[in-house]
Amino acid sequence: QAEKNIELLKGYGVKRIVTACPHGYNTIKNEYPQFGGEFEVIHHTELISQLIKEGRLKIKKGLSELVTYHDPCYLGRYNDIYQPPRQIIRSIPDIKMVEMEQNRDNSFCCGGGGGHMWLEERTGRRINELRTEQAMETKAQIVVTACSFCLQMFDDGIKAKAAEEQLRVMDIAELVAAQVQT
Secondary structure, three states, rough: OOHHHHHHHHHOOOOOOEEEOOOHHHHHHHHHHOOOOOOEEHHHHHHHHHHHHOOOOOOOOOOEEEEOOOOOOOOOOOOOOOOOHHHHHHHOOEEEEEOOOOOOOOOOOOHHHHHHHHHOOOOOOOOOHHHEEEEEEEOEEEEEEEEEEHHHHHHHHHHHHOOOOOOEEEEEEEEHOOOOOO
C-alpha cells in the first residue's frame, strides 16, 4: 500500500505533508523513504508553533485554566517532538501549564497504541485509566494532546473515572482555534 500512496502523492507533485496524526507522521517520515517516498513531513504542532512564532496566527484571548500536556508516543519518543506543543501552550496568555510526573521521553502511553483501544484488559487496570489518573493528579482542568488516538483514550478514561466535571481533553489545534484572532 505504501508504494501506491507514494505513487499517488508524487503524481500530484506533493512535496510537503502536514499530518495531525503522529502515527501517520512516523510512517510517512520514517518508513516511506525506503519505498521512494521522500517528502517533507511536519506534524500540525510544528506548523501551528511556526505560524504563531511568525505572527501569522494570532492568539486573541487568554485562557485562565490549568492544563497539562500528554506526549503521544509517536510524536515524542519516536520522533523527539516535545517543544512545539509546549511552545504553543505557552503562547496562550494567562494559561497555566503543569507537567504530569511522567512526561517527554519518560511519558506514559495513553493505551491507544498497538490496538489496545479495542482490547479488554484481562487482568489489572486499563492503561488509559492509569494515564487519566496521572493527569488528574496535576489538578489540571484540561488535558491537551496532539493525537486522535490519545484524545479518544483520555475521553474514555475521563468517563470511566466519572471525572467529566473536573477534567476534559482537547486536541492542541482545538485549544488554539478557541483562542485565535480572526
